[in-house]
Amino acid sequence: VLKSLFVVAAPKCSAADPKLARRNKFIVQLMQQRELAADEGYTVKRQKWVKQEDGSRQLVDLPKRVKRWSRMDGRGNCYLILKYGNKVVAPMPDRGAIAVDDRFKLAAVLVAGITSAKDGELDAAI
Numbered sequence: 001v002l003k004s005l006f007v008v009a010a011p012k013c014s015a016a017d018p019k020l021a022r023r024n025k026f027i028v029q030l031m032q033q034r035e036l037a038a039d040e041g042y043t044v045k046r047q048k049w050v051k052q053e054d055g056s057r058q059l060v061d062l063p064k065r066v067k068r069w070s071r072m073d074g075r076g077n078c079y080l081i082l083k084y085g086n087k088v089v090a091p092m093p094d095r096g097a098i099a100v101d102d103r104f105k106l107a108a109v110l111v112a113g114i115t116s117a118k119d120g121e122l123d124a125a126i
Helices: 018-038 103-118
Strands: 044-051 057-064 070-072 078-080 098-100
Touching: 018 103, 070 103, 078 103, 098 103
Parallel strands: none
Antiparallel strands: 044 057, 070 078, 078 098
């Protein structure tokens, strides 16, 4: 019976690839920044077990703090600084920020960052 089956080597698990895990985490962070740029009141929810007064535990949705990656200078120019954890992700060597003409164009720049991250252009930086 086994000779009638087409047996091949098992493929590698792509979820265990650390490069893909870092890329996916960075893309999720970029999507959060895009939502934050579009809506000032955007919050990310996280779930946490909280002990109640009677001793029981309950799963509660709490807001998660999302730090803004964009900064404005004194002249009104907007700069986007990509980050992965505490590390600044420089799209080009010796250049750690992306200049954006207007704060309202920030979402479009973040969409371009998401597509470049999906293509793997920022893998070396992260």
